[in-house]
Amino acid sequence: MTSPSAPLCGRHEEEISMSLRTLHTDSARPGQLLGLYECPDCGDERRWPIELSEVA
Ligand SMILES: [Zn+2]
Numbered sequence: 001m002t003s004p005s006a007p008l009c010g011r012h013e014e015e016i017s018m019s020l021r022t023l024h025t026d027s028a029r030p031g032q033l034l035g036l037y038e039c040p041d042c043g044d045e046r047r048w049p050i051e052l053s054e055v056a
Helices: none
Strands: 019-025 032-038 045-051
Touching: 019 045
Parallel strands: none
Antiparallel strands: 019 032, 032 045
């Protein structure tokens, strides 16, 4: 079981997957979700596009 769309935090040499905090809809792009991800290690936040097909 993997989460294919989770971004990696760029602040670490090792690969640390960021955790999904909240989901947002992008009104400019229907069908596109934006996930707000947070690094569990340093707390850095990043918005990352999520394909609906991956969430369904
Ligand atoms: Zn981090």
